Structures are given as C-alpha cells and as structure tokens.
Amino acid sequence: MKLEINVDHFERDFFGLDTNKLEQGLDSLKTKYGYFYNDFLYNIAAFSMDDGELKGQINAFLRSNKEVYDSVDYYIPHLNRQIKEIENAFKRAKIYFPGLDLPTKVITYIGPIDGYGSFVSKSGLCIGLQQFFGSKFSGYIKQADYLESLFGKQRLQQFAPDYIAPNAIMSWINREFPDKAGHFTLGEKLAEEGRKVYLLKALLPDLTDSAIFGYSESQTKWCHNNSIIIKRYFEQKSLLQTKNPEKIVAYLSDNLRPSDLPKEFPDNIGKYLGFIMVQDFMDDHKNTTLPVLMELDFGKIRLK
Structure with a gap:
C-alpha cells in the first residue's frame, strides 16, 4: 500500500x-x-x-x-x-x-x-x-x-x-470517530473507548500492550493475568449501569481515581475493560469489519 x-x-x-x-x-x-x-x-x-x-x-x-x-x-x-x-x-x-x-x-x-x-x-x-x-x-x-x-x-x-x-x-x-452525543451508561462508554483502543492496536500491531494502553509493563501484565477479577469488580458493584458522570469520568481518567478502586488496579482501568469487552465481541462476531465496529451501536457490546 x-x-x-x-x-x-x-x-x-x-x-x-x-x-x-x-x-x-x-x-x-x-x-x-x-x-x-x-x-x-x-x-x-x-x-x-x-x-x-x-x-x-x-x-x-x-x-x-x-x-x-x-x-x-x-x-x-x-x-x-x-x-x-x-x-x-x-x-x-x-x-x-x-x-x-x-x-x-x-x-x-x-x-x-x-x-x-x-x-x-x-x-x-x-x-x-x-x-x-x-x-x-x-x-x-x-x-x-x-x-x-x-x-x-x-x-x-x-x-x-x-x-x-x-x-x-x-x-x-x-x-x-468522535464520541457520540448522549447520556451513556458506563458500560456503553467503556464500549466506545474500548473500540478505539481495539482499532489503535489493529493499526499498531507491533507495539507493546503497555504502549497501547498507556500502562507500565507491570500494570499491563497484572491486567492480562487478572481480567476476570476486573470484570467481577464491575459486575459486583453494578457499575456498568450507572449514568453518574463523575463515576464514568473517574473510571476512564488518567488523573482521577475512584476512592474504592483496589490499589492493584491501574488508573483508567475502564480503558482496559472496554477493550476486553470489544475483543470478546469481535471474537464472537468474526465477520465484523473495523468500519462496522466503529459505527456499531454500543449497546450490542456487553460484558461477558
């Protein structure tokens, strides 16, 4: 090309x-x-x-x-x-x-x-x-x-x-692919951010996951090894349904952190969970192209 x-x-x-x-x-x-x-x-x-x-x-x-x-x-x-x-x-x-x-x-x-x-x-x-x-x-x-x-x-x-x-x-x-207007739930917002990270990884496949996520190597390794713990944390607290803007921002920010977030979780943990949600969706829908993904209704991307 x-x-x-x-x-x-x-x-x-x-x-x-x-x-x-x-x-x-x-x-x-x-x-x-x-x-x-x-x-x-x-x-x-x-x-x-x-x-x-x-x-x-x-x-x-x-x-x-x-x-x-x-x-x-x-x-x-x-x-x-x-x-x-x-x-x-x-x-x-x-x-x-x-x-x-x-x-x-x-x-x-x-x-x-x-x-x-x-x-x-x-x-x-x-x-x-x-x-x-x-x-x-x-x-x-x-x-x-x-x-x-x-x-x-x-x-x-x-x-x-x-x-x-x-x-x-x-x-x-x-x-x-600017953010869609509207009052999202945290789950929908994670899906929106996750698809951007998924696309970034597709465009830069040779880069380390640390560079893609903006985490340190140890933080990235911890996330990869504990993705189930991350999912369960959000599920048990029923966080994905919240529409509270302050909570949404806190889970998707590099300089804000929810007060009860376990210390081993990196800041902006929502970026990682959103990517996992999108990755799971794409694994289950292998014919979905990147253009289709970037225009997809976020409600179709859910936590498995």
Missing part, C-alpha cells in the same frame, strides 16, 4: 529564526506551514494577537524553551522509527477504511510542556515533542508536582518516546 508521510520539523525552523529579522522569518514560516502557523502561535504557544507584543513574547519563548529544543535529539534519538510506525499505521488505515482521507504530513514542534501532546489540524498530524522525553528529563523533574497534579501519574508514564506513535494515532482516531 503506497502512502508516504512527509515530515516538517517546525521546531527547527522556529528556533532557527533570526530574532533581528523576525518579521521576515515569521512571513516565511506562515508561507511554509499555513494553518499550523496560526495553530502554533495562538493556540499552542498562546501568543498575543497584538503585533506590538508578539516579538517580545516570541523572544521570551525561544529563551525559556531553548533547553527543551536542544534536548530533542538526546531524548528522542530514534524519531524516524516513530514516524515510520505512524506511516505504517496509516497504510493499514487506508486498507481498513479506503474511503477516508488520511493525513499525509506530520508536523513536529516544541510547545509548552503542559500543552498538547498531539492533535490533528488542517495541516496534518501534529506532535508536540516536549511531552515525550522520558522520566529522566530535567524539565519534568523540575515541574514534577505541577505536572502530576495536571496530568496524573498514569499520563506522565506516557511522557516517553515509545508513546509518540500511539498518542498521535489515537488523536487521529478521536478526530475521525
């Missing part, structure tokens, strides 16, 4: 700006990057739209994030591998979903650490490299308490190079 992903490194062009010729440099960036230029300036970096303030804000951003930019090659030495994983994922998506328009460009950038990790724009699939340096990066260590309060420990585990491809592809999945 022919599908070539072009890669533009916005961070190289942006941090390579000649601050003595900033207007000319910004004009060149705007011409090269189109929609992403505005995405970065006003949504990611949150610069002022007042031209009188913009120059000072850009200079301050370049100074304060120079360490992050200089660290890219050290902390993410194999970026070409992750880009190839993304390209292969979209080649598979083209086979599974021949009617969909797929991104043909990846744009990497450096933004605020507490900002976006990846998103899809009109310009392509955009990846904020600042969120994938690994746990030893000093920038994370310096802001550890703040980042943990914002993202949660579970999400911070994913601030590493191995999570670039699954994070980016999941952002595309969320864009292409």
Whole structure:
C-alpha cells in the first residue's frame, strides 16, 4: 500500500529564526506551514494577537524553551522509527477504511510542556515533542508536582518516546470517530473507548500492550493475568449501569481515581475493560469489519 508521510520539523525552523529579522522569518514560516502557523502561535504557544507584543513574547519563548529544543535529539534519538510506525499505521488505515482521507504530513514542534501532546489540524498530524522525553528529563523533574497534579501519574508514564506513535494515532482516531452525543451508561462508554483502543492496536500491531494502553509493563501484565477479577469488580458493584458522570469520568481518567478502586488496579482501568469487552465481541462476531465496529451501536457490546 503506497502512502508516504512527509515530515516538517517546525521546531527547527522556529528556533532557527533570526530574532533581528523576525518579521521576515515569521512571513516565511506562515508561507511554509499555513494553518499550523496560526495553530502554533495562538493556540499552542498562546501568543498575543497584538503585533506590538508578539516579538517580545516570541523572544521570551525561544529563551525559556531553548533547553527543551536542544534536548530533542538526546531524548528522542530514534524519531524516524516513530514516524515510520505512524506511516505504517496509516497504510493499514487506508486498507481498513479506503474511503477516508488520511493525513499525509506530520508536523513536529516544541510547545509548552503542559500543552498538547498531539492533535490533528488542517495541516496534518501534529506532535508536540516536549511531552515525550522520558522520566529522566530535567524539565519534568523540575515541574514534577505541577505536572502530576495536571496530568496524573498514569499520563506522565506516557511522557516517553515509545508513546509518540500511539498518542498521535489515537488523536487521529478521536478526530475521525468522535464520541457520540448522549447520556451513556458506563458500560456503553467503556464500549466506545474500548473500540478505539481495539482499532489503535489493529493499526499498531507491533507495539507493546503497555504502549497501547498507556500502562507500565507491570500494570499491563497484572491486567492480562487478572481480567476476570476486573470484570467481577464491575459486575459486583453494578457499575456498568450507572449514568453518574463523575463515576464514568473517574473510571476512564488518567488523573482521577475512584476512592474504592483496589490499589492493584491501574488508573483508567475502564480503558482496559472496554477493550476486553470489544475483543470478546469481535471474537464472537468474526465477520465484523473495523468500519462496522466503529459505527456499531454500543449497546450490542456487553460484558461477558
């Protein structure tokens, strides 16, 4: 399947700006990057739209994030591998979903650490490299308490190079198959999230389950070995029928946790149970294609 992903490194062009010729440099960036230029300036970096303030804000951003930019090659030495994983994922998506328009460009950038990790724009699939340096990066260590309060420990585990491809592809999945409107039960919401994880695994079959689920290796192994315990926990507490939004969010969040959830259960345990529900459904309905699965009525996917 022919599908070539072009890669533009916005961070190289942006941090390579000649601050003595900033207007000319910004004009060149705007011409090269189109929609992403505005995405970065006003949504990611949150610069002022007042031209009188913009120059000072850009200079301050370049100074304060120079360490992050200089660290890219050290902390993410194999970026070409992750880009190839993304390209292969979209080649598979083209086979599974021949009617969909797929991104043909990846744009990497450096933004605020507490900002976006990846998103899809009109310009392509955009990846904020600042969120994938690994746990030893000093920038994370310096802001550890703040980042943990914002993202949660579970999400911070994913601030590493191995999570670039699954994070980016999941952002595309969320864009292409947005959540349905409506007041769901937890069971229906788990089915919705589970089918996205199932699709992610299908598009990135060579990745570890830890990378797919966003868990540590030990957490993933525990879940695989104790799937029956996880199912019974939800059954015994009659959780799948609840429509309480707070409970639904707590079981599907990296930074919230139900107070009575056993300590061995990882945060966002709903993601795993949802995947198991979908996997069981697909095992029982082997003729179901991925396009059909992604449009399926969630009520048909139930806990076995």
